[in-house]
Amino acid sequence: MIELIQQPWAWYVSGAAIAAIMFLLLFFGGSFGFSSNLRTICAACGAGNKTDFFKFDWKAQLWNLVFLLGAIIGGFIASQYLSTDAPVQISNNTINDLSKLGFAAPTGLQPTELFSWEALFTIKGFSILAIGGLLIGFGTRYAGGCTSGHAISGLSNLQWPSLIAVIGFFIGGLIMTFLIFPLIF
């Protein structure tokens, strides 16, 4: 059993499990929308004193921060007990494309070119992570949600705004991958 869990899960198992998390949160009286936490953290840090957007009862969102804390613990448990260190089995086409940009074939879950300590302490490496973070934080709030809130919850509820947002996610992702990556890597 444990060996089965340690393998990467099939897409249909993963997809069904993610839907189950959404329903679990709904039955617990919450909802599945992760990026709201970023706004809650701003409010908890006192941003509401200066900006109305952060002036709300953030303590009512404490459940979502606890969910976030759980997600960190879940990542830790998965890395310590439920994983092999086998490289991610991405397609050969992707490996070839990425090698042209200077990325070695996967040796684990994440590229050391971006997420190692060495990369973090270079100006380029730090800038990539910082700019990426800014775009994520700004964009998700502007769009009113991220992958969980729009692509999963919103589409499940057949909301048009969420479909527009998801199309936006892909336009942005394709611009970055095909137009900007060749310039920066």
Place this chain on the structure above:
Amino acid sequence: MKLIKFLIAGILFGVIMTKSEAISWYRIQEMFRFQAFQMYGIIGTAVVFGIAGVAIIKKLKLKDVYGNTIKINPKEKSIIRYLIGGIIFGLGWALTGACPGPIVVNIGYGFVAMTAVFVFAIIGTYLYGVVKDKLPH
């Protein structure tokens, strides 16, 4: 006790995101290059189950643990904010290979560098809150 259940849900979410490999930058690159079905299968399956489940919840007027009827709050009607906001987020998603959930799961996994992404995502949200009224919505 009220919050413990959310901690458990979060732990399950972290494990699922890791085991699905949806937290991997490589998988996100593979998705945006349309070179594998994996990510589309994951999101597609979640949405198919989601649509069916939400329909059942609405039909049977199911209640949550506190006895309130479950509803997903509809988003306000607009195009511009979802499209532009979505594009900005998409740029960051492809660059870091992580959306907000996977950012923190990665931190737990041991990719400490993701903490930088997380901190700057908070700053990004703060900046949005500051300039919000000047943006088209």
